[in-house]
Amino acid sequence: MELRDNIAGWKVFEFLRWLNTGSMNTARAAxxxxxxxxxxxxxxxxxxxxxxxxxxxxxxxxxGIWATTDSMNDARAEHTT
Structure with missing residues (x-):
């Protein structure tokens, strides 16, 4: 499970505790x-x-590393999987 800590930093839930992951390469919301x-x-x-x-x-x-991967064909926000 993940939780957005701020617009570029993340925390990942590991059994009974949250871990800081560091910053993503691109700050984002939504x-x-x-x-x-x-x-x-x-x-x-x-x-x-x-x-x-x-x-x-x-x-x-x-x-514990963020890496860029292939981009989507269309930009989008507030979408679902």
Missing amino acids: HTTSVLLNGEVLVTGGLNYTSPLNSAELYDTST
Whole structure:
């Protein structure tokens, strides 16, 4: 489970405690977050204060690193999976 701590920082829930993950590469709000079967966390779209984003990032729970991944074809915010 994830929780947005601020517009660029994240916390991930690990059994009975929250862990800081560090900052994403692109600050965003109104995005969608999905936990993938391999345990990675995928964050897509959102807003960068003024306009929708088409970018996406993956959080690797084993390394604690955010990485950019392929962008979506269309920018979007406040969307669902």
